[in-house]
Amino acid sequence: MYPFEYIEPSTLPEAVAALAEHGPDAVALAGGTDLLVMMRADTIRPKVVVNIKRIPGLSGIAATNGDVRVGALTLVRDIEKSPVLRARAPALSEAARWLGSVQIRHLATIGGNLCRAAPSAEMAPTLLALGARLHLVGVQGQRVVPVEDFFLGPGRTVLQPGEILVEISLDGLAPRSGSTYLRHSIRPLMDLALVNVAAYLALDAAGTITEARIALGAVAPTPIRARAAEAELCGHTADPALFERATEAAVAAARPISDVRSTAVYRSRMVRLLTQRALAQTLAAAQNGHVQ
Ligand SMILES: Cc1cc2nc3c(=O)[nH]c(=O)nc-3n(C[C@H](O)[C@H](O)[C@H](O)COP(=O)(O)OP(=O)(O)OC[C@H]3O[C@@H](n4cnc5c(N)ncnc54)[C@H](O)[C@@H]3O)c2cc1C
Incomplete structure (x- = not known):
């Protein structure tokens, strides 16, 4: 590893000041499981590394x-x-x-x-x-x-x-709400997700969906919300046709690429499958109720 300056502040203001002083030449170090890998691979070459792990009050x-x-x-x-x-x-x-x-x-x-x-x-x-x-x-x-x-x-x-x-x-969970996270990778463990999907649904006492959020990862430059899919759901009672329309809207929101790990077509298919499953599981969780 090349030489760099290492700073280990003990307070948040010291850490902020050290990072600000060195601007883009400085990086924060937390667990290091991304940062040190990138530095070893020479993907990035920060001149100053500010270890923020010793600052009290930032975990818990x-x-x-x-x-x-x-x-x-x-x-x-x-x-x-x-x-x-x-x-x-x-x-x-x-x-x-x-x-x-x-x-x-x-x-x-x-x-x-x-x-x-x-x-x-x-x-x-x-x-x-x-x-x-x-x-x-x-x-x-x-x-x-x-x-x-x-x-x-x-x-x-x-x-x-x-x-x-x-x-x-x-925020605290609404009564009659549920959330689900699903992901797909080629190897079951120790492999980055080819696609990951999370869903949140809240229902009213009559079973109408009052809030819906669907998020997709690894199918766009950033993790994204599938807002058109969410709009399909809100104000309706869950049924298979509704979930199918929402799933299609989630597939349309994804902008997957083909790379060494997967093709775009395969990623789109996985968005469909994981969204279908996530909606079904989230509905069941909401019906069983995180009632507070
Ligand atoms: C073998 C292996 C397997 C992995 N598997 C997965 C996986 O399955 N899924 C996955 O998502 N990731 C995976 N990772 C990546 C990595 O472990 C995670 O992204 C991890 O959560 C990074 O956290 P960290 O504390 O180690 O971050 P660091 O490496 O310390 O920092 C990462 C970046 O965030 C910045 N940073 C860190 N904390 C802060 C902060 N509080 N404020 C401002 N900037 C900050 C750093 O400057 C750096 O740029 C894997 C890594 C390895 C080595």
Whole structure:
């Protein structure tokens, strides 16, 4: 590895100042499971590496008055195992279960997964489906960005030089709501998703869909919401024809590419299959009720 300056701040303001001072030459280091791989492969050559892992208060999962807050440095393994998230955002724990190996999940952070901005990022579709908000801190102070506005393209986000993702917040689940995360890869484990899909549905007492969110990963330059599919669902009672129309709209929203790992046609077919399954499973979860 080439020489670089290494800084290990103990407070958030110090970390923000160090990153801001060196601008695009500096990067934050969390678990390092993406960053160090890229540095070793010479894909990126930062001059300054700012280790943010020793800063207190940036990891942990807390449920307060309905909403749930997850520190950006929370380990993916802790998200997988958290009783709070398993009860309040089970699709997020499910997504965590699929990320890499257990060794990787003990190093990788949820914030690093989002900030790396891979189109297939494991944690992104569920956070889009759950309407998560990202809390960013920089030299100008704090701002809150909906997760769907965070990604700009592969490896690119709205983070400004010096800005750090500190927390992810989720609203409490509505009564009679459910969420699901599904993914497909060639190998069952230790393989990036060829397609990943998350869905969220909320029903009223009569069974009408009041809220629907469908998110797709690995089929566009960023994880995306399938908004036309969501619009098909809202205001209607679930039935097979409705779900078929929503599924077709999700397929139309995807813009997959062919690459070494899959063809675009295969990815489109997987969007159809995973969306169908995700809607059926999410409806069942909502009917069984996360009743609060
Ligand atoms: C063997 C292996 C298997 C993997 N399998 C998967 C998989 O199945 N699915 C998947 O999605 N990913 C996978 N990954 C990728 C990686 O493990 C995840 O993306 C992980 O969540 C990254 O988190 P990290 O804490 O290690 O990030 P780091 O590597 O530390 O950082 C990643 C990027 O985000 C920036 N960053 C990190 N935290 C912050 C923050 N709080 N604020 C601002 N910027 C920040 C860093 O500067 C860097 O650019 C795999 C990696 C390996 C090595």
